[in-house]
Amino acid sequence: MNCLICSGIMNFEAFVSSAAEGGPWAYEGWRCVYCGDIIDPVILRHRILSRTRELVSMGKDRGPR
Numbered sequence: 001m002n003c004l005i006c007s008g009i010m011n012f013e014a015f016v017s018s019a020a021e022g023g024p025w026a027y028e029g030w031r032c033v034y035c036g037d038i039i040d041p042v043i044l045r046h047r048i049l050s051r052t053r054e055l056v057s058m059g060k061d062r063g064p065r
């Protein structure tokens with residue numbers, strides 16, 4: 001697998017977080033050895049969710065006055 005940003009080599013790694021960061025979690029994903037970009041299902045979902053949230057807030061601003 002190659003990086004989507006710089007086409008560099010990506011390493012498969014396991015990522016682990018502590019409970020202090022919003023709850024213990026662990027997942028596996030790909031990290032670029034050149035630019036450090038991480039690709040994994042969780043991050044992809046976050047990107048889609050944040051984009052959806054922007055669309056929703058835009059819709060609220062368009063209410064009748």
Ligand SMILES: [Zn+2]
Nearest residue numbers: 003006032035
């Ligand atoms: Zn990269």
